[in-house]
Amino acid sequence: MRRFKSILGMKKKRNGLTLFCFVVLVLGLLAACGANVTNGSPNVTNGSAAFKPGTIYSINSSGRQVLVNDTGNAYSIDKKGHVSISYRNGEVTAQSPMKLNMSRDAWDRGISSGGFFISEDKTAIVYNPEPGNLSPLHVLISDDMGETWNDTIIQGAKGDELFIGFTSKTDGWMTSGASHGxxxxxxxxxxxxDGGKTWKEVGNPNDVYSEHLTGAGFSNKDIGFLGFRYYRDAGPEIYWTKDQGASWKKLEIKLPEEFNDYNKTPLSPIFNGKEGLYPILLTNQENGATVGIIYFYSKDEGLTWDYDGKLDNFKTTNYEIEN
Incomplete structure (x- = not known):
């Protein structure tokens, strides 16, 4: 009986050792594949940390700021013109090197409503240091939640209608625009x-469409979108490229007939990997009052878009943010 119990005990120990070795092997394979488990969900990142999305701002047809994607990060301006950045719903705050001339109007302080991208991994601010003049633009970059900043001057970029964003810690885009008649x-x-250290100009849509921007965004270095203020029709006016700006064409999206009587302003698209959302702001054609936001969605980095009414938001009408 003692011998029998001893044999069973040895078997259990061997089974336990086998299980331990199996667990170690699986963990090793996951580490080699770059898998990261967060909040119970697997997140394959190809060996590098996933890029955290950023808060994105856009503007409506009248030039007022609209919060497009709220990630718990934001900016604020005090009475003296200092621009502060907050992260994680205010847990972390930082002071940017910017100081605005508060004696000027909000649209003429050197910043644009869309000139902010605020992520825990990458914060980017594009601004004009000489409001009212077509001076070279500056881009402020922080990779450590505002502890340190790099200031890059883009000599070839001018204007005061600005948008900026990043799709990874290294790859980003920026648009600059100015009135022309x-x-x-x-x-x-x-x-x-290279994370904002250097910038190069790619192709633009001015030959096919030239209007005031209301939003902009890229899903990768090749596929990008520019949304424009509606002018002669009710919109939405969106032009896109899939060859890094070499060519641009109008994005044809089909809207339900129930939205024909509204003015439709395309805001900045939101991307997270291959998945994307394109928000369209609806306003009343008679009085300009905000009606709500409808969304198109994409699962292939913006190559195709579909409409799903379940994503629409008509409960809240206060989309405008004033600083």
Missing amino acids: VGKALNYVFQTA
């Missing part, structure tokens, strides 16, 4: 592949 604006697109 009545009801027109010329817009230029820039990209960075």
Whole structure:
């Protein structure tokens, strides 16, 4: 009996050792594959940390700021013109090197409503240091939640209608625009592949469409979108590229007939990997009152878009943010 119990005990120990070795092997394979488990969900990141999405701002057809994607990060301006950045719903705050001239109007302080991208991994601010003049633009970059900042001057970029964003810690985009006659604006697109240290100009849509921007965004270095203020029709006016700006064409999206009587302003698209959302702001054609936001969604980095009414938001009408 003692011998029998001893044999069973040895078997259990061997089974336990086998199980332990199996667990170690699986953990090793997961580490080699770059898998990361967060909140119970697997997140394959190809060996590098996942890029955290950023808070994105856009503007409506009248030039007022709209919060497009709230990630718990934000900016604020005090009475003296100091620009502060907050992260994680206010847990972390930082002071940016910017100081605005508060004696000027909000639209003429050197910043643009869309000129902010605020992520825990990458914070980017594009601004004009000489409001009212077509001076070279500055881009402020922080990779450590505002502890340190790099200031890069983009000599070829000018204007005061600005948008900026990043799709990874290294790859980003920026647009600059300025009025060009009545009801027109010329817009230029820039990209960075080194985290914002250097920028190069890529193709723009000015030959096919030149109007004031209301939103912009890229899903990767090749596929990008520019949303424009509606002018002669009710919109939405969206032009897109899938060859890094070499060519641009109008994005044809089909809307339900129930939205025909609204003005439709395309805001900045939101991307998280291959998945994307394109918010369209609806306003009343008679009085300009905000009606709500409808969304198109994409599962292939913006190559195709579909409409799903379940994503629409008509409960809240206060989308405008004033600083």
